[in-house]
Amino acid sequence: MPDFSERFSSLPPYALADVPKIKADLIEKGVDVIDLGAGDADQMPPPETIRAIQQAVTEERMSRYPFQRGLPEFRLEIAKWMKARFGFELDPFDEVLPLIGTKEGIAHLPLVYIDPGDGAIVPDPGYYPYFGGTHMLGADVIQVPLRPERDFLLDWSEVPEKKLARAKLLYLNYPNNPTGATASEDYLREAIAFCHEHDLLLVHDNAYSEIAFDGYQPPSVLQFDGARDVAVEYHSLSKTFNMTGWRIGWVAGNSTAIQALSKVKTYYDTGVFLACQAAGVASLEAWERFLPRQVAVFQERRDAAVEGFRAAGFDVEPPRATMYLWIPIPSGEPSVEFARRILQESGVVLFPGSGMGTGGEGFFRVALTKPPERLHEAATRVAKVL
CATH class of the missing domain: 3.90.1150.10 (Aspartate Aminotransferase, domain 1)
Incomplete structure (x- = not known):
């Protein structure tokens, strides 16, 4: 061996x-x-979700390869949901990509941008695909500690200039796993400006956008001016709809990044099971x-x-x-x-x-x-x- x-x-x-x-x-x-x-x-999951997948698996077309395009209805429903939830429009075919859970989409994204010697700025502690996706490419994982005295907000000023010059990605995750921290709109605007200034792609993991309390509604980074030039955002059905094992989510935002990730994924998978995408439509329709x-x-x-x-x-x-x-x-x-x-x-x-x-x-x-x-x-x- x-x-x-x-x-x-x-x-x-x-x-x-x-x-x-x-x-x-x-x-x-x-x-x-x-x-x-x-x-x-x-x-x-919602009863509508269960009924949708029960019906979908009886349809012959649902057992075919989904490929990256997937079920058009799911892309359309994602764009509709993002507009209803955050107030902005997306092109469902250029700015949205269904994923086999956000984990694989996060881990595969560095393949688009990172070469050995490059770097990615990641929160520490943080969801381990941020680390693993970069590390496995032989690149520099630039870990920035999330400090209690800063309310667990990543402080990009802590990145040394030499490392910053090699960085291509900045990972943020708010609401945050594991700390539960949240980010203000001003903080997210500052992150967008920082990425514009330093030619970085902002990778925002928003998997917990819907599990929020006391009337709080977490924002999307994509709702702010200039974000779509430098950012993508990941969303998941796992936590919102109790679908952790179904492995379905999406990434939205910068069309160049989305299309490049779609190309990478053609070498690794053939897309999300179509019946799961049909169930995803039902979940998003049941959201309110x-x-x-x-x-x-x-x-x-x-x-x-x-x-x-x-x-x-x-x-x-x-x-x-x-x-x-x-x-x-x-x-x-x-x-x-x-x-x-x-x-x-x-x-x-x-x-x-x-x-x-x-x-x-x-x-x-x-x-x-x-x-x-x-x-x-x-x-x-x-x-x-x-």
């Missing part, structure tokens, strides 16, 4: 690679495990009816988890958006060791902050993927361990 590539061998290990085995062993022993690790759906209930579920969970972990002695701020709490570890214990100890001694799965980058050390993430009473119980168990 040949040796692994240096790019592969230098990938950081998964923070909790042993969690599935520990979890399985605990369950076998009769332990009631509460898994708050992954941001995975525990609710059903479905979203209030979805937000209410997560807001109730957020409030319960904040109350529970505060009572357990943690310093917790209620996020304005996302399905996560980002909590400092009071003991100073390394986050991986902390999460492993909590799992082994309490049966609660937490995600260690360092699993999303060295900038996440000292924190752990709680996914709001269980009912309020289970979130309270999880916090109580963690408190007993401490």
Whole structure:
């Protein structure tokens, strides 16, 4: 067998690679495990979505190759939804591209722009495809820490000039995973201006735009003047419509970038299953009816988890958006060791902050993927361990 590539061998290990085995062993022993690790759906998609895919799979055309063009109705519905939600128009065939989940679209985008020696500016901590997509091309991953004192907003002034000169992409993600931070409209305008000034493509991951609380409505970076010259934005059906396993989303924005990514994807996949795209149409059509209930579920969970972990002695701020709490570890214990100890001694799965980058050390993430009473119980168990 040949040796692994240096790019592969230098990938950081998964923070909790042993969690599935520990979890399985605990369950076998009769332990009631509460898994708050992954941001995975525990609710059903809209009924309209289920009916749409049931109908779609009976149609012969839905079993054909979708290719990158996909189902025209889905592209049209995306453009319609973006106009209704954010107030701007998109060309559904030049400025929109369906994706097999946003993860693959994010990871493939650097193939369009990045050569060895180039760089991409990524948040630390951050969703690991930002890091992986650049790292696997032998390029420079320019990690910028998200600091609590800056409300977890990436400060591009921290990028050294020599590295900035080689950078081609700037990744932002607001509302943010894992911190729950949100960005103001002024901040996003400043990001657009920075990318214009330094000839960067702004890559905005807006997967959590609809999971927002207390009346807050996160903006789209594409709604601001000049954005479409320098930006693309990713959206997902996963969190909004409880469709994490369906693997469907889209990227919108700069037409040159969109068409180039579409070309790259022809070498990697043949598009999103057409029946899933038909279900995506139904989901977006159901948005106004479905979203209030979805937000209410997560807001109730957020409030319960904040109350529970505060009572357990943690310093917790209620996020304005996302399905996560980002909590400092009071003991100073390394986050991986902390999460492993909590799992082994309490049966609660937490995600260690360092699993999303060295900038996440000292924190752990709680996914709001269980009912309020289970979130309270999880916090109580963690408190007993401490």
